[in-house]
Amino acid sequence: MGKIHTKKLFVRALNKKFGKDFDLTGKKADYAPFKELGVLQSDRKKEFIEASKKLEGKRGISMYNPMLHAGGIPMGQRQIVPYKLSTTEYIVEGDDLHFVNNPAMQQMWDDIRRTVLVGLDMAHEVLEKRLGKEVTPETINNYLEILNHAMPGAAVVQEHMVETHPGLVDDCNVRMFTGDDDLADEIDDQYLIDINELFPADQAEEIKAAMGKTSWQAVHIPTIVSRTCDGGTTSRWSAMQLSMTFIDAYRMCAGEAAVADLAYAAKHAAVVQMGEMLPARRARGPNEPGGVSFGFMADMVQTQRVKPWDPPQISLNVVAAGTMLYDQIWLGSYMSGGVGFTQYATAAYTNDVLDDFSYYGCDYGIDKYGGWGEAPETLEVIKDLTTETTLYDMEQYEAYPTLLEDHFGGSQRSGIMAASCGVTCGCLTGSSQAALAGWYLSHLIHKEGWGRMGFFGYDLQDQCGPTNVYSYQGDEGSPLELRGPNYPNYAMNVGHQGEYAGISSAAHAGRGDAYALNPLVKVAFANPALLFTWEDIRKGYGMGGAREFRAAGERGLVMPAV
Amino acid sequence: MAYTPQYYPGSTSAGVNRRKHMAGDLEKLRDISDMDIVAVMGHRTPGADYPSTHPPLAEMGEPDCPVRQLVEPTPGAAAGDRIRYSQFTDSMYNSPSIPYWRTYWAAINCRGVDPGTLSGRQIIEARERDIDNYTKTIMDSEMYCPALSCMRGCTVHGHSLRLEENGLMFDMLARCEMGDDGNVYYNKDQVGVPLDQKVNAGKPMSEDEAAKRTTIFRYDNVAFGGSIGDRKFDEGLIALHHVWERRSKWGFRPE
Numbered sequence: 001m002g003k004i005h006t007k008k009l010f011v012r013a014l015n016k017k018f019g020k021d022f023d024l025t026g027k028k029a030d031y032a033p034f035k036e037l038g039v040l041q042s043d044r045k046k047e048f049i050e051a052s053k054k055l056e057g058k059r060g061i062s063m064y065n066p067m068l069h070a071g072g073i074p075m076g077q078r079q080i081v082p083y084k085l086s087t088t089e090y091i092v093e094g095d096d097l098h099f100v101n102n103p104a105m106q107q108m109w110d111d112i113r114r115t116v117l118v119g120l121d122m123a124h125e126v127l128e129k130r131l132g133k134e135v136t137p138e139t140i141n142n143y144l145e146i147l148n149h150a151m152p153g154a155a156v157v158q159e160h161m162v163e164t165h166p167g168l169v170d171d172c173n174v175r176m177f178t179g180d181d182d183l184a185d186e187i188d189d190q191y192l193i194d195i196n197e198l199f200p201a202d203q204a205e206e207i208k209a210a211m212g213k214t215s216w217q218a219v220h221i222p223t224i225v226s227r228t229c230d231g232g233t234t235s236r237w238s239a240m241q242l243s244m245t246f247i248d249a250y251r252m253c254a255g256e257a258a259v260a261d262l263a264y265a266a267k268h269a270a271v272v273q274m275g276e277m278l279p280a281r282r283a284r285g286p287n288e289p290g291g292v293s294f295g296f297m298a299d300m301v302q303t304q305r306v307k308p309w310d311p312p313q314i315s316l317n318v319v320a321a322g323t324m325l326y327d328q329i330w331l332g333s334y335m336s337g338g339v340g341f342t343q344y345a346t347a348a349y350t351n352d353v354l355d356d357f358s359y360y361g362c363d364y365g366i367d368k369y370g371g372w373g374e375a376p377e378t379l380e381v382i383k384d385l386t387t388e389t390t391l392y393d394m395e396q397y398e399a400y401p402t403l404l405e406d407h408f409g410g411s412q413r414s415g416i417m418a419a420s421c422g423v424t425c426g427c428l429t430g431s432s433q434a435a436l437a438g439w440y441l442s443h444l445i446h447k448e449g450w451g452r453m454g455f456f457g458y459d460l461q462d463q464c465g466p467t468n469v470y471s472y473q474g475d476e477g478s479p480l481e482l483r484g485p486n487y488p489n490y491a492m493n494v495g496h497q498g499e500y501a502g503i504s505s506a507a508h509a510g511r512g513d514a515y516a517l518n519p520l521v522k523v524a525f526a527n528p529a530l531l532f533t534w535e536d537i538r539k540g541y542g543m544g545g546a547r548e549f550r551a552a553g554e555r556g557l558v559m560p561a562v
Numbered sequence: 563m564a565y566t567p568q569y570y571p572g573s574t575s576a577g578v579n580r581r582k583h584m585a586g587d588l589e590k591l592r593d594i595s596d597m598d599i600v601a602v603m604g605h606r607t608p609g610a611d612y613p614s615t616h617p618p619l620a621e622m623g624e625p626d627c628p629v630r631q632l633v634e635p636t637p638g639a640a641a642g643d644r645i646r647y648s649q650f651t652d653s654m655y656n657s658p659s660i661p662y663w664r665t666y667w668a669a670i671n672c673r674g675v676d677p678g679t680l681s682g683r684q685i686i687e688a689r690e691r692d693i694d695n696y697t698k699t700i701m702d703s704e705m706y707c708p709a710l711s712c713m714r715g716c717t718v719h720g721h722s723l724r725l726e727e728n729g730l731m732f733d734m735l736a737r738c739e740m741g742d743d744g745n746v747y748y749n750k751d752q753v754g755v756p757l758d759q760k761v762n763a764g765k766p767m768s769e770d771e772a773a774k775r776t777t778i779f780r781y782d783n784v785a786f787g788g789s790i791g792d793r794k795f796d797e798g799l800i801a802l803h804h805v806w807e808r809r810s811k812w813g814f815r816p817e
Contacts, residue, residue, distance in 0.1 A: 410681015
């Protein structure tokens with residue numbers, strides 16, 4: 001047996017939540033003080049009540065009234081505790097983590113939805129071979145200058161055109177990146193995502209080797225456009241402005257057929273969408289959350305670039321991004337609606353619980369098997385890592401009743417425990433399928449030990465899950481990085497998808513890879529001009545909850561002051 | 563039947579209790595009246611006739627069907643009763659039963675049931691007179707402790723909360739209260755509607771008795787895998803490893 005670590009990172013968070021000197025291990029509680037306070041023990045709920053009172057007069061119809069809860073019994077019959085964003089000092093109320101109340105969360109999703117990657121090489125070939133135009137670093141710089149005028153919604157060719165107010169679309173930008181160092185040296189810094197500068201040297205080399213000497217544009221259209229329209233708009237908006245920019249920059253005829261080639265490249269042949277289009281029964285276009293693969297999600301998060309020495313931290317940030325997008329926004333709103341889904345996700349990125357569980361498993365594995373990515377990928381090793389980690393996790397819930405109370409739903413506990421095992425197995429073996437195998441075994445151990453797990457469908461997915469880990473059948477057995485929210489067995493269940501993204505990243509973090517699935521996505525989200533804090537997801541959520549984050553896409557500039 | 567099913571591995575008290583529950587070999591600990599059970603379930607006024615959704619099967623002229631000839635209808639199905647439910651919440655702190663074992667008990671021992679298993683609650687749906695009977699069996703038996711388990715149709719997160727100081731499982735709807743006589747009383751039905759008369763559910767199990775009768779594994783009672791630094795796997799965990807490994811390998815099938 002390896003050396004045992006018990007850091008119990010969550011204890012500090014629990015002390016902040018429940019109060020200093022609080023007995024975190026007591027099994028019995030005096031709930032009486034909270035019965036009298038109800039929702040009034042929460043500053044945020046009090047704020048809601050006050051806001052609603054003011055608004056009802058204006059609205060002429062009733063609104064927020066916590067006394068309507070449960071037939072007249074308001075929330076707050078027990079202590080309403082705040083949440084600490086894991087590894088940060090941000091402590092916010094639960095309400096602050098609903099995406100409606102958290103502009104940083106919205107911006108995270110906006111940053112994805114408003115992004116497409118468009119290859120430059122195909123367009124340059126059309127310009128050079130078909131039209132006989134000269135393409136040089138100078139012409140590319142000129143093109144990028146025009147593009148950063150046009151992409152936010154400005155005219156470049158026609159007369160008497162309407163345009164967008166720069167103050168409403170200032171988040172829009174296009175930068176290029178390339179695996180060709182010589183070309184990169186010639187590109188104006190303001191238009192370049194500099195792979196050599198932003199990534200550690202070994203990661204930069206790996207990325208450049210993967211993309212060759214190709215050149216790409218990271219297109220981020222205005223947030224306000226993608227919020228008004230949808231993810232499918234992004235490639236269309238982008239393609240229109242790209243085509244018009246080529247016409248201007250290379251003095252093309254606006255009506256010649258070659259323009260169609262450029263548009264076709266921008267819309268189809270040379271475009272990488274962040275999310276695949278979904279089938280009719282889910283009825284979403286490209287660049288909507290249900291089509292964002294776990295591997296892409298892993299690559300969007302940039303922790304791997306700034307903390308390559310800390311594989312669990314990398315994975316946990318992907319978990320945080322994934323649970324917010326997939327649970328809170330995709331399943332919780334697009335597919336379902338309401339408020340309940342938020343706390344499936346918060347369990348994964350607050351109070352240092354998943355962090356503690358994951359570091360425990362990783363420490364155990366490192367001590368026993370030698371190092372990141374060095375454990376053999378065998379069922380025996382997965383069984384060992386997962387069993388030890390799950391039993392540790394369960395013991396913490398048993399030993400700290402306040403921790404159990406914090407994760408008051410079985411699906412929260414099941415997801416967190418299984419995620420810690422997935423992260424552990426991924427980081428230690430360097431295999432995402434091994435990580436997935438650990439995920440499923442953890443659920444089974446949890447269910448068997450406590451005789452309960454999540455909810456109906458949650459349990460269904462995980463109890464039959466081991467059979468799809470190593471399946472060779474195409475619709476069952478994809479590598480985890482290629483699976484996504486619309487993968488057949490994953491499409492309906494909250495509390496899983498973000499964790500899958502996290503544990504697929506764990507494998508690559510453990511191997512020391514620069515990216516999980518697509519180097520282009522990894523580089524595009526390294527763009528320093530993106531608004532969300534892609535290097536530290538939990539910090540971003542904390543800033544949003546603490547009302548320190550300013551998102552794009554607001555309309556205040558063109559509306560009367562409140 | 564000569565064959566005695568081996569429902570669950572292990573010789574610990576948790577393993578033995580799990581086998582007992584699955585086999586329906588339950589010890590009767592109390593006797594709550596039919597009327598009181600019906601009151602807490604809250605589907606109809608105690609003593610009222612069973613509402614029906616169709617005429618009795620005997621009056622319906624059923625089609626000539628071999629399955630119908632093989633399967634004898636439950637009393638509720640024969641009478642045309644509605645399908646109703648009872649749902650229980652079990653505390654993580656050594657409640658005698660736990661959701662999956664409630665489901666196993668129902669699926670193995672009861673006819674015409676639709677059990678549903680979640681983390682904080684377990685529901686059984688059946689024809690009304692059938693679920694009345696099944697619920698009485700549960701509440702009279704060692705599957706039920708008035709303090710650590712509770713009929714709750716909604717708002718069930720108390721299962722994972724710390725216990726009240728008097729040992730009752732937390733309930734934001736306060737459906738139960740501890741009486742001065744040491745008995746637990748329901749003052750609301752399972753969805754929180756106040757009852758005309760309180761229902762006496764009996765005395766809670768002592769902590770020692772609950773620890774003895776529980777089906778949950780906990781590191782501080784019957785451990786599933788020992789504790790940190792001192793691992794010892796329960797037979798149930800070893801069997802589970804086998805199941806997981808077989809499922810994983812079966813899915814591989816490279817042919």
